[in-house]
Amino acid sequence: MQISEHDLADARQSWGDGLIKISQIFESSGIDEAKSFASSLTDNLYGFDFGPILFKPTLSGGAQTFRHDKEGTLSYFVGQNPKYPKDTGFGLK
Template sequence: MLSDAYNYDQGKVFFKPTLAYGDQTFRNDKKGALAYFVGGDADYPNDKGFALKPWVKARYDNAGNNNEGIQIYGSVAITMGNVWVTDKEGNEVMVDKTWVFRKGEDGKLRIIVHKSSLPYKPETK
């Protein structure tokens, strides 16, 4: 999945996963991304395997109306919006996402930037 969806085998990828923090917030290599998605890597002890959670549904909406959250510049496309994932108990989580895709020499789009975070919630007093 990482080789098909991400640009790790062709070049650089900037990856900031939703639930990463501290000195492991940014994952600039395939090993770090794999650890985030499937866990079990002693070098990334806080990763529990985001992809292994029993998600049953996911959807993505671009920011704005009429795909305003998409920009295309030659072989590079940028998207910004929200992803909602639902677990088997029906709990839904919304995540803010920014992706940058690059069309490779093989004609496939691959992610070169993946920035993900939980929405900001100001403290209420």
């Protein structure tokens, strides 16, 4: 699979637009709707279908610095997961 500069630019734009939309949905419709949108967004952007991922959230540290699956990635963006108690929802800010 070849990835072009255009593909990278599109992915960065989708990520940024999606992050803003998570916050907007959270403010207008609450956590459940924000979590649903974030779930779809991460499915589209992180390639969970291909196997484990290596995601390093900006504001994470310690034993949970890296995330390898959808659950950990989604938790970073919307929080609400007792397995990741320090996640406050990067996408909700």
